[in-house]
């Protein structure tokens with residue numbers, strides 16, 4: 001079973017080839033152009049996907065030494081994301097499937113693909129699994145009881161975790177997406193140097209990051225020398241600590257009833273090494289197995305799309321060609 005996975009929901013063009021759930025080759029191209037605008041410009045994102053996608057697909061086929069005609073299925077992210085960007089991948093995938101004689105097309109939920117990405121390195125999710133999805137657009141805590149069996153436990157009331165890393169990074173002069181560099185800036189800093197709030201929410205499993213963002217802004221406004229390197233490192237470390245602390249409190253509450261066999265963190269922010277360490281400690285405390293995708297599979301990529309598509313094909317079959325891209329697709333209904 002040979003499958004091509006395509007990811008174009010935001011500012012990464014990702015393509016990958018898999019054979020029987022094993023990765024053959026994958027490539028990711030990050031659109032640098034957005035950094036000068038401080039965030040993703042949707043129109044530019046679509047145009048760049050359009051420009052790069054078919055070349056990248058040709059490249060992975062030549063890396064693998066495969067011919068197009070040897071392909072058994074084509075998958076693309078169908079949501080959530082930027083509609084113009086999604087349409088590039090979805091239209092390409094459907095067109096390719098038709099041109100190859102009507103091989104199956106699979107439309108994939110990007111959030112669901114993030115969740116299952118951890119399995120690509122060979123570790124199956126043990127259910128029930130407590131999963132925290134933390135990306136640039138989403139922060140959701142869900143219980144996984146199996147494929148397509150998800151229960152919503154909590155989510156952010158305002159900004160997503162990645163979004164707050166990007167915004168606070170921007171305040172510290174780091175270009176979008178600021179998460180990776182902000183976490184490097186935090187490394188030499190003192191996490192206890194600057195007190196920052198950890199939000200309390202009515203549902204103890206919800207998240208809120210907007211107060212933290214405002215608190216950081218106030219500290220910068222009030223600082224004697226906000227450009228001082230070591231002060232910035234302390235602020236970055238204190239901010240990262242406050243995010244970790246908020247996440248840790250929710251995970252400890254959710255794991256409190258000891259009903260989970262595993263704990264999973266997924267999505268771009270799960271690439272954060274300090275957070276991975278904290279979550280590891282929590283898993284040990286609760287005697288539950290920790291599952292975290294390798295760093296390169298945490299951020300957007302085509303491999304996770306191909307992997308989930310194989311699962312989906314086996315469980316429910318191909319997607320109809322008239323299934324549309326959906327910018328607001330959800331993982332699980334928010335029951336709040």
Ligand code: KG4
Pocket residue numbers: 010134135136137138161162163165166177178179180183267268269270271272273298299300
């Ligand atoms: O999953 P992803 O690639 O795209 C979305 O689906 O949103 O996540 C991207 C987000 C960005 O906000 C980025 O700043 C954040 O993940 N991110 C990080 C790190 N690496 C990526 N945040 C904190 N620390 C990191 N090491």
Ligand code: ZN
Pocket residue numbers: 110114135136267268299300
């Ligand atoms: Zn993502």
